[in-house]
Amino acid sequence: MNPNSWLLLCRTVRFGETDAAGVMHFQQLLRWCHEAYEESLERFGLPASEIFPTPDSTPEVALPIVHCSADFRRPLVCGAPLSIALSPQRIDPSCFEVRYTFQSNELEVATGLTRHLAIRTDGRQRCELPGGINRWLEASTLQAGIQPLS
Amino acid sequence: MNPNSWLLLCRTVRFGETDAAGVMHFQQLLRWCHEAYEESLERFGLPASEIFPTPDSTPEVALPIVHCSADFRRPLVCGAPLSIALSPQRIDPSCFEVRYTFQSNELEVATGLTRHLAIRTDGRQRCELPGGINRWLEASTLQAGIQPLS
Amino acid sequence: MNPNSWLLLCRTVRFGETDAAGVMHFQQLLRWCHEAYEESLERFGLPASEIFPTPDSTPEVALPIVHCSADFRRPLVCGAPLSIALSPQRIDPSCFEVRYTFQSNELEVATGLTRHLAIRTDGRQRCELPGGINRWLEASTLQAGIQPLS
Amino acid sequence: MNPNSWLLLCRTVRFGETDAAGVMHFQQLLRWCHEAYEESLERFGLPASEIFPTPDSTPEVALPIVHCSADFRRPLVCGAPLSIALSPQRIDPSCFEVRYTFQSNELEVATGLTRHLAIRTDGRQRCELPGGINRWLEASTLQAGIQPLS
Numbered sequence: 062m063n064p065n066s067w068l069l070l071c072r073t074v075r076f077g078e079t080d081a082a083g084v085m086h087f088q089q090l091l092r093w094c095h096e097a098y099e100e101s102l103e104r105f106g107l108p109a110s111e112i113f114p115t116p117d118s119t120p121e122v123a124l125p126i127v128h129c130s131a132d133f134r135r136p137l138v139c140g141a142p143l144s145i146a147l148s149p150q151r152i153d154p155s156c157f158e159v160r161y162t163f164q165s166n167e168l169e170v171a172t173g174l175t176r177h178l179a180i181r182t183d184g185r186q187r188c189e190l191p192g193g194i195n196r197w198l199e200a201s202t203l204q205a206g207i208q209p210l211s
Numbered sequence: 212m213n214p215n216s217w218l219l220l221c222r223t224v225r226f227g228e229t230d231a232a233g234v235m236h237f238q239q240l241l242r243w244c245h246e247a248y249e250e251s252l253e254r255f256g257l258p259a260s261e262i263f264p265t266p267d268s269t270p271e272v273a274l275p276i277v278h279c280s281a282d283f284r285r286p287l288v289c290g291a292p293l294s295i296a297l298s299p300q301r302i303d304p305s306c307f308e309v310r311y312t313f314q315s316n317e318l319e320v321a322t323g324l325t326r327h328l329a330i331r332t333d334g335r336q337r338c339e340l341p342g343g344i345n346r347w348l349e350a351s352t353l354q355a356g357i358q359p360l361s
Numbered sequence: 362m363n364p365n366s367w368l369l370l371c372r373t374v375r376f377g378e379t380d381a382a383g384v385m386h387f388q389q390l391l392r393w394c395h396e397a398y399e400e401s402l403e404r405f406g407l408p409a410s411e412i413f414p415t416p417d418s419t420p421e422v423a424l425p426i427v428h429c430s431a432d433f434r435r436p437l438v439c440g441a442p443l444s445i446a447l448s449p450q451r452i453d454p455s456c457f458e459v460r461y462t463f464q465s466n467e468l469e470v471a472t473g474l475t476r477h478l479a480i481r482t483d484g485r486q487r488c489e490l491p492g493g494i495n496r497w498l499e500a501s502t503l504q505a506g507i508q509p510l511s
Numbered sequence: 512m513n514p515n516s517w518l519l520l521c522r523t524v525r526f527g528e529t530d531a532a533g534v535m536h537f538q539q540l541l542r543w544c545h546e547a548y549e550e551s552l553e554r555f556g557l558p559a560s561e562i563f564p565t566p567d568s569t570p571e572v573a574l575p576i577v578h579c580s581a582d583f584r585r586p587l588v589c590g591a592p593l594s595i596a597l598s599p600q601r602i603d604p605s606c607f608e609v610r611y612t613f614q615s616n617e618l619e620v621a622t623g624l625t626r627h628l629a630i631r632t633d634g635r636q637r638c639e640l641p642g643g644i645n646r647w648l649e650a651s652t653l654q655a656g657i658q659p660l661s
Contacts, residue, residue, distance in 0.1 A: 073553065075546045076563045077236045081229035081289055081414045083566035087426040087475075088227060088395065091388040096525045099590075103523065109590025113526050114381045116533035116588065126387040130430035136485075138566065139231055140549075140559020175387075185436075223403065225396045226413045231564045233416035237576040237625075238541040245538065246375045249440075253373065259440025263376050264531045266383035266438065276537040280580035286635075288416065290399075290409020325537075335586075377536045381529035381589055388527060439531055 067104035067197075068148075068204060070097050074141040084136035091129055094161045094173040097145045105200065107193045119182055122191045128176040135170045142166070149201045155179045155187045157198055217254035217347075218298075218354060220247050224291040234286035241279055244311045244323040247295045255350065257343045269332055272341045278326040285320045292316070299351045305329045305337050307348055367404035368448075368501060370397050374441040384436035391429055394461045394473040397445045405500065407493045419482055422491045428476040435470045442466070449501045455479045455487045457498055517554035518598075518651055520547050524591040534586035541579055544611045544623040547595045555650065557643045569632055572641045578626040585620045592616070599651045605629045605637045607648055 072093065080086040102112060110118055137143070148160040161173040179190045190198075222243065230236040252262060260268055287293070298310040311323040329340045340348075372393065380386040402412060410418055437443070448460040461473040479490045490498075522543065530536040552562060560568055587593075598610040611623040629640045640648075 073550070073559075075549050076230055076559075077238060077542060077545055079231035080226055081231070081233045081416075082423055082425070083231045083414075083564065084425075086227045087429060088388060088391040091391055092527060095388065095527055099525050100523070103590070109523075109526075110588075113589040114383075114533065115590075116381075116586070123382055125382070125384075125436070126433060128430070128432050129387060130428070132428050133426060136425070136566070138560075139563040140553070140565075223400070223409075225399050226409075227392060227395055231566075232573055232575070233414065233564075234575075237579060238538060238545065241538040241541055242377060245377055249375050250373070253440070259373075259376075260438075263439040264383065264533075265440075266436070266531075273532055275532070275534075275586070276583060278580070278582050279537060280578070282578050283576060286416070286575070288410075289413040290403070290415075376530055377538060379531035380526055381531070381533045383531045386527045 067101050068146060068201060070100055070145045070147070072096075072143050072145065074137050074139055074143065076139045079139050082136075084138055085141075087131070087133060090131045090133070090163070090171055090173055091175075093143075093145065093163070094129070094131075094159070094175055095126075097147060097161060098159055098175065101147050101149075102193075102197060105197050107197060111193050112191070114182075120191065121182055122179050122188055123182050124177040124179055124191075124194070126175050127178045129174060131171060131173045133171050135165070135168060137165060137170055143170070147201070148205065149198050151190070151195075151198045151202075152176070154189050157190060157194065217251045218296060218351060220250055220295045220297070222246075222293050222295065224287050224289055224293065226289045229289050234288055235291075237281070237283060240281045240283070240313070240321055240323055241325075243293075243295065243313070244279070244281075244309070244325055245276075247297060247311060248309055248325065251297050251299075252343075252347060255347050257347060261343050262341070264332075270341065271332055272329050272338055273332050274327040274329055274341075274344070276325050277328045279324060281321060281323045283321050285315075285318060287315060287320055293320070297351070298355065299348050301340070301345075301348045302326070304339050307340060307344065367401045367497075368446060368504060370400055370445045370447070372396075372443050372445065374437050374439055374443065376439045379439050384438055385441075387431070387433060390431045390433070390463070390471055390473055391475075393443075393445065393463070394429070394431075394459070394475055395426075397447060397461060398459055398475065401447050401449075402493075402497060405497050407497060411493050412491070414482075420491065421482055422479050422488055423482050424477040424479055424491075424494070426475050427478045429474060431471060431473045433471050435465075435468060437465060437470055443470070447501070448505060449498050451490070451495075451498045452476070454489050457490060457494065517551045517647075518596060518654060520550055520595045520597070522546075522593050522595065524587050524589055524593065526589045529589050532586075534588055535591075537581070537583060540581045540583070540613070540621055540623055541625075543593075543595065543613070544579070544581075544609070544625055545576075547597060547611060548609055548625065551597050551599075552643075552647060555647050557647060561643050562641070564632075570641065571632055572629050572638055573632050574627040574629055574641075574644070576625050577628045579624060581621060581623045583621050585615075585618060587615060587620055593620070597651070598655060599648050601640070601645075601648045601652075602626070604639050607640060607644065
């Protein structure tokens with residue numbers, strides 16, 4: 062597995078993600094973005110329970126999405142292979158964004174963006190990003206700096 | 212609104228619920244069943260917060276689904292109007308089922324079933340159904356008894 | 362029903378639309394936007410089959426989403442009532458946008474945006490918006506001009 | 512990769528698949544079943560375009576689901592790893608079923624079932640299963656016969 066594999070993920074378009082126009086229904090892309098963000102944290106080594114609540118444990122800080130967007134460039138059919146490149150970036154001490162670039166057969170097919178705000182779980186006041194997220198953001202920025210020329 | 216309106220609901224098939232075969236994708240039906248169950252409780256007069264957890268309040272009893280099934284008789288296209296008839300039934304003091312019959316243009320198109328078990332939120336031991344659910348089950352059984360002949 | 366009811370719709374947050382943080386999961390909002398767009402066309406009098414494909418008929422013009430975005434201002438719990446105000450706007454002869462404003466208990470909770478492009482179903486070249494969509498856009502603009510002061 | 516890898520798949524529970532009770536929302540399981548069926552065909556070597564329609568090609572035979580069911584034994588939290596074992600079985604020349612057994616940390620957590628009927632795309636009459644599906648069913652039955660004792 063290559064060293065930056067936590068920033069380059071794969072999936073395949075599934076039948077239930079298409080609509081009667083025969084291609085991927087737009088809202089699936091935002092789901093893929095969030096699942097890619099979760100898989101990226103997992104591959105980087107952050108356990109889900111450190112970031113996401115379960116019935117047995119609630120992290121002190123939640124990271125709700127306050128903004129998202131997506132642009133669609135080409136239709137995607139069932140079975141199409143996708144690569145997803147993530148570019149996480151800290152915006153300020155309590156906010157980060159992730160940009161997602163989707164390619165299929167080496168053509169850019171779509172992009173997505175999610176912006177996350179750190180808030181205390183009790184009270185919902187804005188607060189600093191959790192340590193694990195900061196480490197992931199820093200490592201991702203370093204990784205981006207040593208991408209091969211292409 | 213007719214008196215048994217909490218047991219007869221409506222919705223329309225939406226574009227994002229179809230797949231590339233041009234018709235409703237099967238898993239949407241189970242979502243429709245659960246949403247119909249929620250709407251039925253709401254119309255009957257049970258506030259959602261009495262049954263479902265929110266960040267501010269967790270009911271003492273949860274009602275997870277332990278079994279579900281569905282049968283599909285006819286394809287459903289985008290825009291098709293649906294009626295959903297619910298038949299809730301108590302199975303034992305800690306368990307109930309809901310049967311859902313979907314019609315479109317007076318033809319039966321699908322049926323669904325969800326079986327719910329009452330468990331304590333702390334500890335997950337089986338327990339008695341909540342009072343509100345029991346009232347809804349009883350009223351639904353009475354209502355079913357006075358359906359018009361057809 | 363009030364005269365501009367095709368631009369002001371309602372729904373309730375359902376249990377399956379929440380996540381383990383106890384509130385609506387962000388991607389549901391984009392689904393709500395598209396379903397509101399479909400319901401608006403339906404209430405305005407455009408049959409779904411005129412706009413969306415079915416196995417038996419494919420409109421000559423498709424209206425894929427090329428861009429979407431959403432902003433989230435307040436968390437939404439299961440059972441929360443929502444009003445959805447739509448503002449459709451023509452951008453150019455082959456493109457329109459719809460802005461969606463979500464309120465719950467008279468507070469703005471979220472906004473959404475979808476941008477649609479008209480393309481020929483055979484060949485996918487950009488083309489003029491269908492007549493029905495143009496009538497809906499014009500009537501919506503007129504309606505917006507006579508909103509009551511509030 | 513082990514020889515029967517087309518019948519043993521993996522995934523992780525994602526945040527958007529949980530609900531406000533903190534655990535996987537039931538209807539996701541049916542989605543996982545269908546995606547596992549698609550991934551199994553893909554790994555076996557059947558291209559998606561041979562089985563599922565796209566705007567450019569429609570297979571002569573469609574395989575709609577006529578029945579599905581699921582049983583839920585344990586709650587699943589965000590981040591839980593899942594293994595999915597598939598048991599496809601021919602029922603008659605125009606019908607097959609797939610049984611899905613979900614384990615997490617070596618405990619059975621859920622099972623699912625989908626029943627598929629072969630119909631002609633033009634006319635929707637019942638017909639024989641496609642050759643590719645028959646090969647996958649036969650190979651899966653053989654594979655099941657040589658599972659290690661456990």
